[in-house]
Amino acid sequence: xxxxxxxxxxxxxxxxxxxxxxxxxxxxxxxxxxxxxxxxxxxxxxxxxxxxxxxxxxxxxxxxxxxxxxxxxxxxxxxxxxxxxxxxxxxxxxxxxxxxxxxxxxxxxxxxxxxxxxxxxxxxxxxxxxxxxxxxxxxxxxxxxxxxxxxxxxxxxxxxxxxxxxxxxxxxxxxxxxxxxxxxxxxxxxxxxxxxxxxxxxxxxxxxxxxxxxxxxxxxxxxxxxxxxxxxxxxxxxxxxxxxxxxxxxxxxxxxxxxxxxxxxxxxxxxxxxxxxxxxxxxxxxxxxxxxxxxx
Ligand SMILES: Nc1ncnc2c1ncn2[C@@H]1O[C@H](COP(=O)(O)OP(=O)(O)OP(=O)(O)O)[C@@H](O)[C@H]1O
Ligand SMILES: [Mg+2]
Numbered sequence: 001x002x003x004x005x006x007x008x009x010x011x012x013x014x015x016x017x018x019x020x021x022x023x024x025x026x027x028x029x030x031x032x033x034x035x036x037x038x039x040x041x042x043x044x045x046x047x048x049x050x051x052x053x054x055x056x057x058x059x060x061x062x063x064x065x066x067x068x069x070x071x072x073x074x075x076x077x078x079x080x081x082x083x084x085x086x087x088x089x090x091x092x093x094x095x096x097x098x099x100x101x102x103x104x105x106x107x108x109x110x111x112x113x114x115x116x117x118x119x120x121x122x123x124x125x126x127x128x129x130x131x132x133x134x135x136x137x138x139x140x141x142x143x144x145x146x147x148x149x150x151x152x153x154x155x156x157x158x159x160x161x162x163x164x165x166x167x168x169x170x171x172x173x174x175x176x177x178x179x180x181x182x183x184x185x186x187x188x189x190x191x192x193x194x195x196x197x198x199x200x201x202x203x204x205x206x207x208x209x210x211x212x213x214x215x216x217x218x219x220x221x222x223x224x225x226x227x228x229x230x231x232x233x234x235x236x237x238x239x240x241x242x243x244x245x246x247x248x249x250x251x252x253x254x255x256x257x258x259x260x261x262x263x264x265x266x267x268x269x270x271x272x273x274x275x276x277x278x279x280x281x282x283x284x285x286x287x288x289x290x291x292x293x294x295x296x
Contacts, residue, residue, distance in 0.1 A: 029059075029164025030295045031172070033186040033218070036195035037205040038176030041226040044260060045195055045283070046173035047074040051267050052287045054130040059168045061121065062132055063159060065185065066175040067139040074265050076129040087138025088124055129267075135159075156185045169290075178209045186213070190295045191220040193286070194248070198225060198233035203240040210247035220293040223251040224286060249293070252286050255279050 034046045043066070050062045064071035064087075072082035121133040128134050164170065172189070174180065186192070192213040194206040206223060213221045225237050234253055238245070245251075257279035263269050273280050 028166035028295070029168035029170070030191065030290075030293075031159075031164070031170040031189040032191045032193060032290055033172045033174060033189045033213075034193045034195060035174045035178070035181055035186075035206075035209050035213075036176070037197075037202040040195045040197045040202050041224075041254075042176075042195050043071055043074045043173050045193065045224065045226065045254075045286075046071060046171050047076075047265070048267060048271065048283055049193075049287060049290070050075060050132045050171050051130050051271055052283070053169055053171075054132045055271070056287075056291075057167065059165075060132045061125070061162070061168070061170045062128075062134050063170060063172040064134065064136045065172055065180075067137075068175070069136050069138065071173050072126065072128060072134050072136060075132055075134060076265055076267055077126065077134070081126070085126060085134075085136050087136040089138035159185065178205060178212055181209055181212050181216075186218065187216045189216075189218050191222065191290060191293055192218045193222045193224055193290075195224045195226055196237070197227045198229075198237050200240055203237055207241065207244045207247065210244070214247065220249045221247060222286065222289060223248040224254060225251065226254045227256045228253045229256045250289060252282055252289075254282050254286075 034042050036042050046062060050060045053060045062071060062075060069085065069087060072085055073079060121127065121135065125133050125135040159170065162170065194209045194213070196202040196206040210221050228234060255278045257277060259270055259277065270280060
C-alpha cells in the first residue's frame with residue numbers, strides 16, 4: 001500500500017538532499033536511463049551495451065526497473081538463476097537491516113549510507129556474464145497521480161546513493177511507456193537513451209519521453225530507432241519527429257538483426273562481430289556517444 005503520511009514535497013526534498021549529498025564533485029562515472037514503448041528493444045539494448053562497456057573494462061551496474069524483471073536473463077544469466085533473483089522490493093526487510101532505513105522513516109539514517117557499486121551489488125545484486133553487475137528492483141508500488149511512495153523513494157535512493165568512481169557506469173532498463181518516467185527515479189541521470197521502432201505510436205512515446213527527460217534535467221537525450229529495415233523507415237521516423245527532432249542530442253538507426261532472435265539471450269556471437277553486422281557497428285556508435293558525453 002502507498003503510505004500517504006509522508007507528503008510528496010518532504011520526500012522530494014529528502015531525495016534532493018540525498019542527491020546533493022551523494023553526487024560529489026569527485027563523481028566520475030555516469031548514469032544512463034533507457035526508456036521507450038513496450039517491445040521496442042530496451043532490454044536488448046541495455047544488455048548489449050552493458051556487455052560492450054564491460055568488455056571495454058568499465059564496471060557496469062545494470063539496473064532492472066521493469067517489474068517484468070527480464071533483464072538478468074537478457075544479460076545471459078541462466079534461467080534457473082535469473083528466475084530465482086529476489087528483487088529489492090521483496091527484500092525490504094533486508095534493505096532495512098543493511099541500511100538502517102525503513103520505508104517512510106529513517107531518512108537521516110539513509111543519508112548516511114553512501115555505498116559504491118561493489119557494496120550495492122554485494123548486498124542486493126547479482127553478477128552476470130562479463131562481470132556485469134545486475135540489480136533488480138521488482139514491482140514498485142505505483143499509486144494515483146502525485147503519490148511518491150516511500151518504497152519508491154527508498155529504491156530510488158539506493159540507485160542515487162551509489163557514488164560512481166572513474167570507469168563506473170549505471171545503465172537502467174525501465175518498464176514500457178512514459179507514465180513512470182516522470183517519477184524522480186531517472187532524475188539525476190546524466191543521459192537518456194530513448195528507444196523506438198519505426199512505428200507512429202512508438203515514436204510518439206519517445207517524443208513525450210524526451211520532453212519528460214528534459215524536464216527531469218537530463219542534459220543528454222539520445223534517440224535510438226531500432227529494427228530499421230529500409231530507408232523508408234528512416235524517412236518515416238523523421239517525418240513523425242518533425243520539429244521535435246531538436247529534443248534529441250543525436251540519433252542512431254539500428255537495423256533489424258536476425259541474429260538477435262537466433263542467439264537470444266546468448267550475446268557472444270552477436271558481439272564477437274563475426275560476421276560483421278551493421279547492427280553491431282551502429283550499437284558501437286551508441287556506445288561511443290555515451291562515453292563521449294559521460295557526466296556532461
Ligand atoms: N534490432 C533488432 N532486430 C530484430 N529483433 C530485435 C531487435 N531489437 C530487439 N529485437 C527483439 O525484439 C524483442 C523485444 O525486445 P526487448 O525485450 O528488448 O524489448 P523491450 O523494449 O525491453 O520490451 P518490454 O517493453 O516488453 O520490456 C526481442 O525478441 C528482441 O530479441
Ligand atoms: Mg524490457
